[in-house]
Amino acid sequence: MLFDKRFQRKFALSDEGVTTVKKGTLWTVIVNLVVVGGMGILYLLMMRFMDTLIDGSPLPGIPLFLLGTLAFLVLSFITHYQQYRATYGLVYEEVKAMRVGLAERLRRLPLSFFGRRDLADLTETVMGDVNRMEHVWSHVLGYLYGSYVSTAIIAVVLLAMDWRLAIACLWGVPVAFALLFGSRKMAERNAERTKAAALEVSDGIQEALENIREIRATNQEQRFLDALNARIDAHERTMIRGELATGLFVNGASVIMRLGVATTILVGANLIVSGQVDFMTLFLFLLVITRVYAPFDQSLALIAEVFLSQVSADRLMQIYDTPTAEGVMTFEPAGHDIVFKNVGFAYDNEQVLKAVSFTAKEGQVTALVGPSGSGKSTCARLAARLWDATEGAIEVGGVNIATVDPEVLLGDYSMVFQDVTLFDDTVMENIRLGKHGATDAEVLAAAAAANCDEFVDKLPAGYGTPIGENGAKLSGGERQRISIARALLKDAPIVLLDEATASLDVENETKVQGALSRLLTGKTVLVVAHRMRTVEDADKIVVLSDGSVIEEGAPGELLAREGGVFARMHALQSASAQWSLQSQKDA
Numbered sequence: 001m002l003f004d005k006r007f008q009r010k011f012a013l014s015d016e017g018v019t020t021v022k023k024g025t026l027w028t029v030i031v032n033l034v035v036v037g038g039m040g041i042l043y044l045l046m047m048r049f050m051d052t053l054i055d056g057s058p059l060p061g062i063p064l065f066l067l068g069t070l071a072f073l074v075l076s077f078i079t080h081y082q083q084y085r086a087t088y089g090l091v092y093e094e095v096k097a098m099r100v101g102l103a104e105r106l107r108r109l110p111l112s113f114f115g116r117r118d119l120a121d122l123t124e125t126v127m128g129d130v131n132r133m134e135h136v137w138s139h140v141l142g143y144l145y146g147s148y149v150s151t152a153i154i155a156v157v158l159l160a161m162d163w164r165l166a167i168a169c170l171w172g173v174p175v176a177f178a179l180l181f182g183s184r185k186m187a188e189r190n191a192e193r194t195k196a197a198a199l200e201v202s203d204g205i206q207e208a209l210e211n212i213r214e215i216r217a218t219n220q221e222q223r224f225l226d227a228l229n230a231r232i233d234a235h236e237r238t239m240i241r242g243e244l245a246t247g248l249f250v251n252g253a254s255v256i257m258r259l260g261v262a263t264t265i266l267v268g269a270n271l272i273v274s275g276q277v278d279f280m281t282l283f284l285f286l287l288v289i290t291r292v293y294a295p296f297d298q299s300l301a302l303i304a305e306v307f308l309s310q311v312s313a314d315r316l317m318q319i320y321d322t323p324t325a326e327g328v329m330t331f332e333p334a335g336h337d338i339v340f341k342n343v344g345f346a347y348d349n350e351q352v353l354k355a356v357s358f359t360a361k362e363g364q365v366t367a368l369v370g371p372s373g374s375g376k377s378t379c380a381r382l383a384a385r386l387w388d389a390t391e392g393a394i395e396v397g398g399v400n401i402a403t404v405d406p407e408v409l410l411g412d413y414s415m416v417f418q419d420v421t422l423f424d425d426t427v428m429e430n431i432r433l434g435k436h437g438a439t440d441a442e443v444l445a446a447a448a449a450a451n452c453d454e455f456v457d458k459l460p461a462g463y464g465t466p467i468g469e470n471g472a473k474l475s476g477g478e479r480q481r482i483s484i485a486r487a488l489l490k491d492a493p494i495v496l497l498d499e500a501t502a503s504l505d506v507e508n509e510t511k512v513q514g515a516l517s518r519l520l521t522g523k524t525v526l527v528v529a530h531r532m533r534t535v536e537d538a539d540k541i542v543v544l545s546d547g548s549v550i551e552e553g554a555p556g557e558l559l560a561r562e563g564g565v566f567a568r569m570h571a572l573q574s575a576s577a578q579w580s581l582q583s584q585k586d587a
């Protein structure tokens, strides 16, 4: 059992995967033995033939041999077929299970994990690493372990027949393996280097694609291409170096193993001359060793692949080893007040929030304000358990949200964040994401309430218009209104809102504002606020600075506070607004 577990980890297999590999191994053993058995038939036929040649006795039982050969062929077909099914057929199920399992796992991983591994890296794991493992599962493990077992069985039989010939024939096998295992560290190091170089390349390509506009706008194409070329060259070099080293060792091992044929002939000839062994025994050994070497030759290359696959298996296991955010599947809070109790948080090592305490009441708008980097967005993310607080607790209606399954919890949240994610689908379907199974009428009502009609009517197919990858065809304000429509459709009791006004013009802003006010009535609203208007209209303001709450209260109250931080911020912003109006007038 323990071995099973280690084996499973080593090759990133599921429970079924282990059974599949065992089956593949078993059938490989059977196939190898059947093939050697075929050699037995040939041997018997040769023996009779020799007798006929030597003493002229009649060649007996030709039909019997024909029957034997036929039986061998049938058996051989059946076992090969079973081996094929066990090694290839079943493995494809395993690959499917692996990919679905990975996606499921990734879905449940805390966001902190994604901060550490970038997108190219994860894509490489789900596609590349699984592919590599697939090849190992299907082409390698069964054959490799099957060959170990069948060779051990054949070796025992050969040793029993004639130990001298057996050693002459098989000495190369352990030597070849020793050579390969000796080179293992080097092979693994090479594999890691190649992987790192490959990641550099995909990172580079992704970066170039993501920033294509900036690159064009700043005329950096050549520089980017040069850098990418350098990475590709480096990848090619590490790969060639790795392949060369592996090839050298694998072929060296194969040559050493095959020296066994020569030693068998030498030893055999000597033994025949001294009358200790008859010719037919040597003949049998020579027949059998070709069959022993064949699977092993294959195995030598396979072992190299096993070494290389370890990097991929480790990367897969890293995903499985990261604990997921767990919790109970029921969430029945008493009301929806959000209470931060001495919350501390660090993304990496740097403390971003320190002993943050405040309450966002149901039916009220609570605005988080403060300089950029003070931790406002972080508070909003923690409130939805996108990350877990490192100290203190966040309660919703008296329930500590860290105890609730994130997906169940999010059922009670709507989020309208700056970075709206849109899918390459129609406007209608993008809004419908807010509520699974919403009817068209419901979607349209939410869209109208979010002031989407006005721009959607101008699209060629109205709500049936595809909006391009991540809504490439829409403006910032339009995207945000879609996101508000989603939230309206969902109608969750808690709304987290990250205002972004930078990309909106005045007209758009008014429309978004109208949509928002419909969304927010009666909800517990936590806003990361940038606009003075929102802030003034809020029921409560929490001022953050450097990760701590430095002021909180109703807007009027804070404004009236002599020398208060909020009062000062407000004065500054009003001054700058007046200044810009003034300067426009002057112009």
Ligand code: ADP
Binding pocket: 115, 347, 348, 352, 370, 371, 372, 373, 374, 375, 376, 377, 378, 379, 528
């Ligand atoms: P605000 O919303 O007030 O501008 P944030 O909550 O976004 O502030 O950020 C607070 C601090 O946390 C900043 O110093 C920022 O650099 C850091 N930070 C934000 N997001 C991450 C992240 N995903 N990983 C690491 N650090 C982060």
